[in-house]
Amino acid sequence: MKSSRISGFYKKTVDERKRIIKEMYPFTEEELEEINSNAPLTVDTADKMIENVVGTFQLPLGLGLNFLINGKEYIVPMVIEEASVVASASHIAKIVRDAGGFTADSSERVMIGQIQVIGCQDFYKAKAQILKQKQALIQAANDAFPSIVARGGGAEDLDVRILNEEADSKYSTMLVVHLYVNTVDAMGANLINTMAESIAPLIEEITEGKVYLRILSNLADRSLARARCVIPPHLLTTGDFSGEEVRDGVIHAYEFAASDPYRAVTHNKGIMNGIDPVVIATGNDWRAVEAGAHAYAVKDGKYGSMTTWSKDLEGNLVGEIELPMSIGTVGGATRVHPMAKHALQLLDVKSAKELAQVIVSVGLAQNLGALKALATDGIQKGHMSLHSRSVAIAAGATGEMIDIIAEELVKLKDIRVGKAKELVEKIKI
Structure with a gap:
């Protein structure tokens, strides 16, 4: 075994x-x-x-x-x-x-795709319309990548956030759609981006806004x-x-x-x-x-x-x-x-x-x-002991000499390339 x-x-x-x-x-x-x-x-x-x-x-x-x-x-x-x-x-x-x-x-293997929408006349109405057509959007996303659905994954859910809606915000108000995709055993970046891009025209039509970014999020807090x-x-x-x-x-x-x-x-x-x-x-x-x-x-x-x-x-x-x-x-x-x-x-x-x-x-x-x-x-004792081998190699030590020089550097508590070169020269003599 x-x-x-x-x-x-x-x-x-x-x-x-x-x-x-x-x-x-x-x-x-x-x-x-x-x-x-x-x-x-x-x-x-x-x-x-x-x-x-x-x-x-x-x-x-x-x-x-x-x-x-x-x-x-x-x-x-x-x-x-x-x-x-x-x-x-x-x-x-x-x-x-x-x-x-x-x-x-x-947890389940769920990654997130984000679609950013700018310029909606009424962001709350746009959000409500997207949620009303959630199932149609999920289906459209899955139609864009049927192979992941065949493997037991695919788009499973969708929600909507409104960002920067405060009157004093220095940033543009935007609507962000989150598409939740079960990627099974794939990391899923390409399939999520493909799905997000595929439903972007539908989201523009529903929201009467303009879609800019369509991309996955690496904050995979559902995976x-x-x-x-x-x-x-x-x-x-x-x-x-x-x-x-x-x-x-x-x-x-x-x-x-x-x-x-x-x-x-x-x-x-x-x-x-x-x-x-x-x-x-x-x-x-x-x-x-x-x-x-x-x-x-x-x-x-x-x-x-x-x-x-x-x-x-x-x-x-x-x-x-x-x-x-x-x-x-x-x-x-x-x-x-x-x-x-x-x-x-x-x-x-x-x-x-x-x-x-x-x-x-x-x-x-x-x-x-x-x-x-x-x-x-302390962290240095073990780390420097192992690092001494790299120092010995950098000083020109080869073969069995590497371990000999490394051990001597540790013993001397002087793990420097300069010191290692001195030891290499002594051994060669």
């Missing part, structure tokens, strides 16, 4: 790790070659994805281990250049695993994913810090982020350190996920923490996260980029809803990893 708990994985060579993955997954030789290749995205493929292509740009692909979510094992592909992120997420996932794992759920973990204090014991001390330090760190936007931005960036690498690995739009997550962090009127951390009656540390997840498992780069397809194979998710649950669980783990470090030895 596949297990995400692979002891000592980080100590193994790259080839040893590849052999482990080969034994665990039914990849073909061709697929393994693509995963192991130094350039799985060809320039020809890249040229079909974006404009003005001159080459490809690679980032490291690592595996987040130890994840147990809703009782299922997950090995999580993570694409990121920052040291310590994959290690931290895997470390916290092991702690949560020992506590029973993450529980996660998600939410949630994750939760409950950790007994003894599992949090770290060095000279008791589990209770770590628990309380994590809660105080969270309270700082919940109270102060200056701290919340960095706190939430740490959460996205876990989320973005999975979104990127699976070929999804990480800018859309970022935008939606940060907008959702203002839902209570002030920018705050994307997570909550508290203590339950038994003294356990309880972590929770809820975020919009505008992601998909079909279409877009997930269909074109070979590594995105293989990342989804590694994850073994059956739907976009399941993928969203994995993503927020990783975000919650990454957040706890950062808060736990801040509450104990």
Whole structure:
């Protein structure tokens, strides 16, 4: 059986790790070659994805281990250049695993299309007329994209908002139609935009106004994913810090982020350190996920923490996260980029809803990893230890010399390229 708990994985060579993955997954030789290749995205493929292509740009692909979510094992592909992120997420996932794992759920996969109308003579009458013809508009939207309806999705509802109606508003009064579309396992940007554009002429006719924008919203607050973990204090014991001390330090760190936007931005960036690498690995739009997550962090009127951390009656540390997840498992780069397809194979998710649950669980783990470090030895100790390898490479170290130089930099507490170059020269002599 596949297990995400692979002891000592980080100590193994790259080839040893590849052999482990080969034994665990039914990849073909061709697929393994693509995963192991130094350039799985060809320039020809890249040229079909974006404009003005001159080459490809690679980032490291690592595996987040130890994840147990809703009782299922997950090995999580993570694409990121920052040291310590994959290690931290895997470390916290092991702690949560020992506590029973993450529980996660998600709402229906409903995304929002917006149609902006300007210049109505009577905005309230226009709103009433649109609502009166709601079903006809929903049907027209579905007629524009019948394939999503055949897959069990499609436009399901519609409502109307009037913005800037105050007499002293410096902006134009406008009517905005929200079209709610079940995108099933697609992220849905193209289909929503197509639907919004298709019903724009009808809306102009009904409202006697002029339609300007017809586009999706990345604030996908009807496509939410949630994750939760409950950790007994003894599992949090770290060095000279008791589990209770770590628990309380994590809660105080969270309270700082919940109270102060200056701290919340960095706190939430740490959460996205876990989320973005999975979104990127699976070929999804990480800018859309970022935008939606940060907008959702203002839902209570002030920018705050994307997570909550508290203590339950038994003294356990309880972590929770809820975020919009505008992601998909079909279409877009997930269909074109070979590594995105293989990342989804590694994850073994059956739907976009399941993928969203994995993503927020990783975000919650990454957040706890950062808060736990801040509450104990500080963030730099572990981060700089891993960063030392990059410094050694930048100084010209190769092969076994990289680890030797990195260990010496950590020992000296002087992790600089200049110092690393001195050590490289000494070893060469």
